[in-house]
Amino acid sequence: MVTQNCCEYLESPPSYQGFLDHYLLPNKPVLIGPSLVFSWSSLSQWVVKTDVAPSINWDFLSEAYGDQLVTAADCSTREFSDQKRQTIPFREVVDLWRTGKGDSLYVKDWHLARAVHPETFYETPDIFRDDWMNAYYSACTSDDFRFVYVGAAGTFTPLHRDVYTSYSWSTNICGRKRWWLFPPEQTTFLLRKGAEEHLETAFDVRHVNPDEFPGYSQATPVIVEQKDGETIFVPSGWYHQVENITACISINHNWCNSINLPSLYDSMCAKVTEVEHALEDVRELLSQNDSSHSGGQGWEREWVNIVQDVVEKDAGWNWLTFWKMIRYVLGAAACPATDCKLSGTLWVPAPPTLTPSASFIHEHVLACYGRFLHRTEREADLVDGLRDVLDEIKRISDGVLTTQDTRNDGSHIGCDGS
Template identity: 40%
Template sequence: MFEIESSHPDFEGYYNYNSLNGIEVLEGSKLMYDNFFENYMLPNIPCVIKGVTSKWKSSQLWVKDDAPNFQYLSEKYGNNNVTVHKCSERYYNCQKSYKTTLTDYLEYFQECTSQDSNPSKLEYLKNWHLKLKYQEDDFYEVPIFFASDWLNEYYTHCSDDDYRFVYMGPKGTWTPFHADVFMSYSWSANVCGRKRWLIFPPGEEIYLRDVFGNLPYDIENENHSQKFFEVIQEKGDAIFVPSGWHHQVWNIEDTISINHNWINGCNIKMMYDSLITNFIAVQKEIEDCREMEDFEEHCQLMLNSSFGMDFHKFYEFLKFIASSRIDMKKGTSPKTSFIGHKIGPNHILFDLKSVKTVLELFINLEEVNSLKYFIDTDVKPLELLHQITVVLDT
């Protein structure tokens, strides 16, 4: 069992990505968690880690002759419903999608590999929650570097959802320009195939906005005079995309990848800041309705729709992580992550300090002190803050 641990329980003053001249390529077998934590995750710097998928069952079973093993995938998972995106059909700032079975999609995919793909008919299977349905299927293992994953720890315990995905698509399929949900980190590992990434440091995307403030859908033909990085991701590579780094991705070969979005103590403040930014935007959008009854509750409904989480859900998320780490610190629950890695004592403290920092900001919001949910909830924000403080002081 590996241990998730860092020698640095504090996290002030690390957010400086300008020290990196390019995307560093690291050897997974030689990379230690502490090094990744301090030099990439904490300062929010991207990197590529090689050799991540070599021992995965999917690398053997899903791949044949360096290409997708269509027969195995169809026999094993063919009846599953999947979401497929049409790369040539835009729907707002996404691609138009439809539902089908994996077997039907694999038939299309296999046809693409036997002849030149028609660019106007390229289709990309994305966001397939395969692990959620096949919990006991160990087709991959989360690399130790990405194991501190509050988002999937919370969602797999408290809902029927997760942020663990399989992507697969023929050469030429692509994902439009975007930053990841909740201002989360993401990691993506190629089981087979190769990808091309364009990645922009936080703030650089501003120069790509049009006169209406909209970001581009496709940056392939944009003027990239500002700072960005281009990465070719090979089979077996995992790429770490930090919070707030906008990116666009192309499959330059037939490709299958496994991807996670994730939040932890290093980027929870960024998630909080994004939540508040979106909340302020919602308030501004319906400012004319401020005198309506239940205005703040209506803002929360809109926030949940646009951001994917409202204040209630965000607090439940913080409360779940805080309660888990408090129990670990007291010794009343196992000191292990939801995927079985041991969590060291410094990391438990780091997680609690990170929640405390954000919770103190959250409590000072006027809406948190007025919304009915926070008045009636079983553990109120101030009470949770007190519990964390007591544990940290012992």
Template identity: 40%
Template sequence: GEAVVPVANCDVKEYNSNPKEQLPFKEYVKYWKDYIKNDYHSSRGCLYLKDWHLSRAFPEQDVYTTPVYFSSDWLNEYWDAVAVDDYRFVYMGPKGSWTPFHADVFRSYSWSANICGRKKWLLYPAGQEEFLKDRHGNLPFDVTAPNLQDRRVYPRYSQSQPPVEIVQEAGEIVFIPSGWHHQVYNLEDTISINHNWVNGCNVAIMWCFLQDELAAVQREINQWKDPKDDWHLQCQLIMKSCTGIDYKEFYNFLKVIAENRISVLEKGLDEEASAKNTPKAAISTLGMLHAVFDLKRTVKVLTSLSANEDFKKLDLTSLSPPPEALLHHLKAAIDTALL
């Protein structure tokens, strides 16, 4: 009850999201009970507990087990390894709480499991968001807002396809593909578990997203470009502040994923390690061929990263092992595994 949780006010727009505050969990539960008793009204607005890192806050509690279908999860595997963050969240909100229009971090996949309650999802396949931008290139806050019909503001809205609409019941899991923008409503009092995740099937999409983000930053501050200064480093810094990662950390991300799989391929996994809830145990469960598949996808993206001109401008001497050495090790591990 004393845990501090992030709570968004669904009745207020701040830039293109809802403003958040930090509340003790027990205070939020009391608010929620009072909100229900008052026929879902409060002077504080409609508050939604969202993006709560429950697993990270209480690592000793075995709160739930990730479904095997989603267990190849590079994103959380990496952030667990560096012990900085994770992308596992709990959402708890009353009827009427909602999440504005968005796509997920790094253009990752996401899955959402309803523990109780019902959600309505409005899903737009990747690419449809281009038709929903206003004349300045900004996406809407609320994709159901009447002003999207105004061609002077949203000139391409009429070209968009209707969203895929899903009603998710308690006990059901929704999978969101990479790049699918969505807006979500709680039709009842709802508790859900949500993960963002990346693996060998969409890591190339993540890499494309990072390149697009860096290019956008470079365009924005191009007028201050000076070949003599550290402009390219400033671009990386700004990109990381916006997205949560820069090119050098993306390299380390690929390295951690690769080394975990190489370790399993080269050394195997003893019975004690297999019984533990660790990334290497998950790799072993998925099988050796899956580990090889992951390494092949890593090689492809790492090769592209190593050849990228913006990456080569960075000080790569701090990277260990160097990209060329890691690539060589990856290819050798794949060849050995396939013998």
């Protein structure tokens, strides 16, 4: 093992226990050599080997996936904290690149694994299999957090933290990237002066105005250069920015599990508070109208549901999604392999050998559960259907769920508790 820019580099993949002990639990980044993903077919199909350096096989990609609609960000623009985006067939983006145009376009968040079977081009490494987000989203929604990124040299993703402090892993199929990684304790250094409450961070760490971001000079990012075939693990809550040093194509996942569940819970609470502050005038109007008409507190349910709707539209999740994900994963883990009907889903749950102990998992879940029930916002009782989800989680975590709690046909708890 050697150190690269303060980020450990592993020539050989760690065991799950090694990854858990040295990177997941300490919440530390690591860069892993190509042997982690040597069997992926995309490493041969998507790449043209040359004597100089490998290059992206545009012919294969255009032929295989050209009709797929992708989201292309224009890295020469800025739209709030992101870049302007357009939806376009992938073949048209490739044609632009081939003719020397569109150098600022960066295909992002391409759900290729949702459109075609992922095993035709990659398989999730075992150390990343304990993935609650993709287990739930793949089985219960039309969305997921498995992405392909493709961009020319110089394209980049602005400084950001992944959704609700989720983890991410990213493998370069072809090309090189530069990463700037900021541990959570440095977050305050990244904020605009006077904007701490809304967590407005610098947009591009390569060009930071010291008058607007006076704390940035104190930040000491971990800077990593990722090469062809290498995989980086980005820990929970780490802000990061990514630049393509060369034309690059990569496979990325956002993910979470019991280990960073408390961080996700805290991030959910912070998002709800942020939305509540932004809608304070709505809250006041609802309470005044309710008092003048009925003198009661019926407005609280409407208020909580308005907040949850905005939270979901802004960040993709709300409390109901969060707890449904937990219920689904716990139900899948409690399902005997011989009875479980998950084998045909888009995401097969990780076996116990690739997860923390059951006691660890349930202790983390119950800690968040207990905190949630004591929230002054009372979402547990005011969001329709949420109490039933929470009760099921408690039953599973307490070990009360038995065979009589399942359907007679042997199916397990599904996406909607059925």
